[in-house]
Amino acid sequence: MVEFMQQMVNGLSLGAIYALIALGYTMVYGIILLINFAHGDIMMVGAYVGFFSITMLGSNVFVALLFAMLACAALGVLIEKIAYRPLRNSTRIAALITAIGASLFLEYVTIFFLTPEQRVFPAEAFPMHQYQIMGLYISNKDIFIIVLAVVLMVLLQYIVKRTRAGKAMRAVSLDQEAAVLMGISVDKTISFTFALGSALAAAAGVLIGIYYGTINPLMGIIPGLKAFVAAVLGGIGIIPGAMVGGFLMGILETMVSGYGSSMYRDAVAFGVLILILLIKPTGIFGRNESEKV
């Protein structure tokens, strides 16, 4: 039982990271129906910004988080402006290929300038404390990462449901043309969405740096893909869905490694994706809707 509880803790902290990345995916998909392949790489850039602000500016973790979120918000808006906006009216396949291009671009420009070697996140930035509760090993990092994920999600839900900008986002996602007629600036709203989603990805990047200790230019690929699966699992376009999906993915992977075989963990993630897509493509929280013609 202790072992099972320990696995739950492991799964929750892994899931918190997936959830944070999945939130960004879900928001962007919700508004322009695009899988932003570059999302995982924006997370990587965020991790590097956090790394440099800690090592070179000597800032603390919270300042580093802030810097990373601001820098990546700007980066997200820029990518949308340059790469995605010109394609808003072309085919989905074209937009998706562009997204793959943007992803490769971020990865290899980073490699070009910062070498492919991993960087070590300074351990002093976040002193670790270990707690032992009834045989369970929990660190302050686990708690920090889970709490931060939940706080950011609640904040996001508040923005989307309660603010004017959030209302505009929902309107654009529901019907772009009608939103224009209501006097909503679609461009501005989409930029805002990218800024928000990318800032969350940056937060996830810094958290990965703190939690695991190393970062590298290709770190965004696999968590990015898994987070996408999480977003689909929860119902893409739905904020609480991404959160639940992320935590579920984390727990599922942990259980597969813990009680099955660690070798098949990654295959299980993609297997879940395909099952979900076939059985209930709208995800756990999604409403069933037939595709509009």
Add this chain to the structure above:
Amino acid sequence: MPSSKRQWLWLLINIVVLAGIFTLVQYMIATRMLNQYYQINLAAMAINIILSVSLNLINGFTGQLSLGHAGFMAVGAYVSAICTKNMDLPFIIAIIAGCLAAALAGFIIGVPTLRLRGDYLAIATLGFGEIIRVILQNIEELGGPAGIVGISRLTTWPYLFGAIVFTIIIIQNLINSSFGRAIISVREDEVAAEMMGIHTTWYKVLAFMIGAGLAGLAGALFAHYFYIIKPETFNFLKSFDILVMVVLGGLGSTTGAVLAAIFITVLTAYLQAFPAVRMIIYALILVLVMIYRPQGMLGNKELTRKTFGRFWGGSA
């Protein structure tokens, strides 16, 4: 079939030119005018042509974005390598087995996933491609992560040349048949195609199977040229490489896919010392082509005699 004298003449000229090129390269290899380095690049080029032309059938003509092409290549490579290495079967049988196995894999993966649309399909095929790799990595009998070492080098220029000719003839004839019109209609408007009584899923799966089978062909040739295959070679970055060729050449243009494959192979060879630069160029190709020329270099046009006729100002 050719109907007039003039068309017969062109067919004859084509065959003569083809035979001439084949003989020329064969002669250059036999006399070692082409040294090993250029021979390897020639083989890589031929394999890339088959890969990009076959992926173009799925992505370009049928309009289904597949990101798992390297997975099918892996199936072809492994099955054919086992045939020659462990079962001592003739190479040609191994090639056929590799093709069929890859086509079968295409069928198994295609049936459930091709009901998905657009971006979901892309992710699902990406996932399946990776699952194939993970499975190969975990089968000890297939060498696990180290892969299969010591495959005989059986791929020679005649095989490569024959495979290109075979692939292009198959694809071109398919495209210009009722099957081709059906899959293009799926690309243009799936719902409308369904309305017209086209069994869209069936056509998509069929196109997917043929594309996968040809990728298996490329895999078999690859395995028997480069001596060694391992799961890591066939990861999703390999699929992206192939995608870059198709996008650059034009989604829906066979000649475009061929030219892009040649261009990318040469580019890779020249940028050997700067791999990060190569990937940045790939990325820029994807983004810029999609923004400024979403139809690719040639769009859905083919380079034919006529194009050249117009170019030279004469009437062909």
Add this chain to the structure above:
Amino acid sequence: MQVKRCLTVLVLVLFAMGIVAGCGTNNTNQQGTPAPQGTEILVGLNCELSGGVASYGTNAANGAKLAFEEINAKGGVLGKQIKVLERDSQSKTDEAMNVSADLVSKGVVAQIGPLVSGAVAACTPVMNENKVPLIAPAATAPGATVDEKTGQTFPYIFRACFLDSDQGVRMAEFAYDTLGLKTAAIYGSTSDDYAKGLAKYFKEAFEAKGGKIVANEGYVTGDKDFKATLTKIKATQPAFIYVPGYYQEVSILIKQARELGITAPMGGGDGWDSPDMVTVAGAAALNDTYFTNHYSVQDPKPAIANFVKAYETKYSKTPDSFAALGYDSAYLLVEAIKSADSADPVKVAEALAKTKDFPGITGTMTFNEKHNPVKSIVVIEFKDGKLVSH
């Protein structure tokens, strides 16, 4: 009509191929001249400078280049300077083979690299066909120098390092005999044959001694979260945990193991050799961990100390095992050229095979009939962040 059209397409395609191939031939005629006679000896470096294992290739290439610079500064070999042709195999097997063919066509006397056993296997046929020797600095897979089908040694393939089997056995002995531990868990990388080989030989040797393997798990390259499997291993209460793999993952793995309250000693192979181990895992977590290695940076022997100093001055970082092995490979080659008194690849290969008591940084080497150097393995312990050899 259709047949004709597709044939037209084909003709154009093959024209293009012909043109490209044609250009190729022209180039060959210019570049493919045999090695310049007289002033220079060409040596090829075929290393992984980019891609997944870029750091190994880069460090080995750095070590080899340092050695050649020293040799050139002392007047070269046979009165000639050595010119290094450096190429990148991008951590891909097919590229490695491509690079080999390129280097051979440029007329190199020998090739150093690649680092990874699989890439060496891809180069082997090219080297054997063209009769040019290859020195693999770190290919530790047993099959790298021997044809598995016939059991014959490849005449042109050599290595400067010990084998996976030796390393696994050495650690099993160390854990069972020296530390006196009777149960062990294995949690290694399954993404490469190197770690799998180590795991296999460790298991065999440990069980042969009467020890018990209580868990056998794996991870893949790039993994960052090991807690689930570690929790599972913890429940089996092993006295020792063997973690064959590379430092990128192992450092995080050890840190997480200690965070989960696993106090058992842990061990691994030369893939652990990196300064990142201490910075990532922390000195405290690394206490009571051991790994087998080619040499110790802190060895006070003058040859080693001089090498470490020269390397640090030139590249401003500590030389790891790959750097030392690259350096040794270069000197091995130069010794062979000297004793063959010729820069003819075939003669150099013959001389290499006869190498005896060669004093390298990573130990004294004598090639056996399988072109494997017989040399010692050091076991290194992390003690409060410092490396202590046993």
